[in-house]
Amino acid sequence: MCGIVGYIGTKQAAPILIKGLHQLEYRGYDSAGIALNNPDGADFDIYKEKGKVSNLEESVVANNPSSTVGIGHTRWATHGEPSATNAHPHLAMSGEVVLVHNGIIENYKELKEQLIGRGYTFASQTDTEVLVNLIDYFYQKNGKHLRNAVLQALNRAIGAYAIAVMEKKDNSHIICARKASPLVIGVGEENQEFFIGSDATPMVEYTKKVIYLDDEQVADICLGKDVEIVNLDKSQADVTVKEIELDIAALSKGGYPHYMLKEIFDQPQCIRDCMRGRVVKVKGDKGHERYEVHLSALKNFKAKLIRARHVIIVACGTSWHAGLIGKQIIEQMCRIRVEVEYASEFRYRNPVIEKDDVVIAISQSGETADTLAAIQLAKEQGALIFGIVNGVGSSIARASDTGIYIHVGPEIGVASTKAFTGQVTVLTMLGLALGNALGTLSDEEYQQICQELTVIPEKMKRILDHNSEIENLATSYRYAKNFLYLGRGFNYPVALEGALKLKEISYIHAEGYPAAEMKHGPIALVDEEMPIVFVATHHNLYKKVISNMQEVQSRKGRILAIVTEGDEEVRKISENVIEIPEVLEPLVPLLSVIPLQMLAYHVAVNKGLNVDMPRNLAKSVTVE
Secondary structure (H helix, E strand, O other), X not given: OOEEEEEEOOOOHHHHHHHHHHHOHHHXXXXXXXXXXXOOOOOOEEEEEEOOHHHHHHHHHHHOOOOOEEEEEEEOOOOOOOOOOOOOOEEOOOOOEEEEEEEEEOOHHHHHHHHHHOOOOOOOOOXXXXXXXXXHHHHHHOOOOHHHHHHHHHOOOOEEEEEEEEEOOEEEEEEEEEEOOOOEEEEOHHHOXXXXXXXXXXXXXXXXXXXXXXXXXXXXXXXXXXXXXXXXXXXXXXXXXXXXXXXXXXXXXXXXXXXXXXXXXXXXXXXXXXXXXXXXXXXXXXXXXEEEEOOHHHOOOHHHHHHOOEEEEEEOHHHHHHHHHHHHHHHHHHOOEEEEEEHHHHOOOOOOOOOOOEEEEEEOOOOXXXXXXXXXXXXXXXXXXXXXXXXXXXXXXXXXXXXXXXXXOXXXXXXXXXXXXXXXXXXXXXXXXXXXXXXXOOHHHHHHHHHHHHOHHHHHHHHHOOHHHHHHHHHHHOOOOEEEEEEOOOXXXXXHHHHHXXXXXXXXXXXXXXXXXXXXXXXXXXXXXXXXXXXOOOOOOHHHHHXXXXXXXXXOOEEEEEEEOOOOHHHHOOOEEEEEOOOOHHHHHHHHHHHHHHHXXXXXXXXXXXXXXXXXXXXXXXXX
């Protein structure tokens, strides 16, 4: 949520900033702006617009500003409505300091009152304008030394932040800082240019060398010099430059009309990438080939993982749904008790955590604020932290003791698709590896599931071949006001995920339930107008789901069923069916979720909605 960009170098800054803001549009926003520092010490050139980055771009192009230093921002409103006035960058009352900010300053009201008492006035409703004026107060008071002013201000600010700050009198540097909100610095050749971003996407076109700021660190970025980083207590911090592997081609739509559809179709290759080098065929005893799951994350912590009798999974949104599947996988394969917690609730309720517990944190971005806070709480109480993230070098990855990257590539669409199947794949591999090590999973079952996992990408492709069929099907649901999604066992979390996808991008109210719970309330909603999606594949609870479907049929509900290929029984009682290939029960979510992703996508497109940037949503929730 929100996005920061910055540039200092020898090129024109405005086009680089605008392009970077376009790259960050997927994060969700309602306004955008840039500030440029002039070489002659004149006032900053500031451009801000409500709405899309394209609106800002038109304004900037019309004025054709010239500067090689600047910062930019896409804002997702927290304090103050979406408007050009509330948009970032924010200028201090003196006109000498300008700032962009992600996060929330929790004590901004108290700080604002203090600043008003010192003669400051405010144009916006934002906490960010309070922060820039607080920096300016110390800047004016202490000899106009920007870094010191930032340090003094941040030591008085309570909350989360990622900031980039410039001063009018010196256009040779930018000051950055972060706490509980991500910030990345890109390093050009011989320090002749630097890039700033909320993540690496705005800079991957220009450099693969990056510095990830840690919490409560302040970076001084000066052209021609090494980046200098200090902690809030002014002590020097180590500066580590890392190489990133992000491919600029992965950030394009690749000929698809939307990122979401591309990412749905990316899934077969993504799951191959996720398993590469992890699910391998080896020579066993007597020369027989067998499958093995090799996870480097287990090497140093295998003993503690095997000893654990209690696993807590913390996550939010789609990642929480993946966690519900992970619970069933780990309990079934490893016979270890697993709880799944909303990170936002877990962090505030004084949970019982023991030193031998394992806390698994699941987050696509690796920057989810509540999940990060939850693992910090668990770490303080002695738990082993196991991260499952997509964002390489992210805050959760760095805060974890060990973990696994899902390696599905950048996910730009706000509604998560390939990250979900990547997370489920990683949880499956973890369950297999631990179950094999513990001896709770027979070798026969271990081999069977491993082998089946390797053919999941091909089975995904077979489902994707039905895209046009699902597109046609979606037209009949365009005017629906409500949906129910029902499933049992491994398909219950899939029902939750299917409902979430539909409401995220089509704005149709949808609820997911265990199918057996339908009689405990939701059945009252069933009538001839109500579409009800059953995830009814051929598995352990299949007959039970059939019974639930018959109850809906008798009340004239509109049944859409996800079924195993060749299922004629469900077809007889359904208005529509979508078939998926037969698959072992623990792996069924990897297939059954795909038609639900496609259905949500096509319903939303049919309604003329922007599926990549649904209203009010952000890709990564980096503040509470």
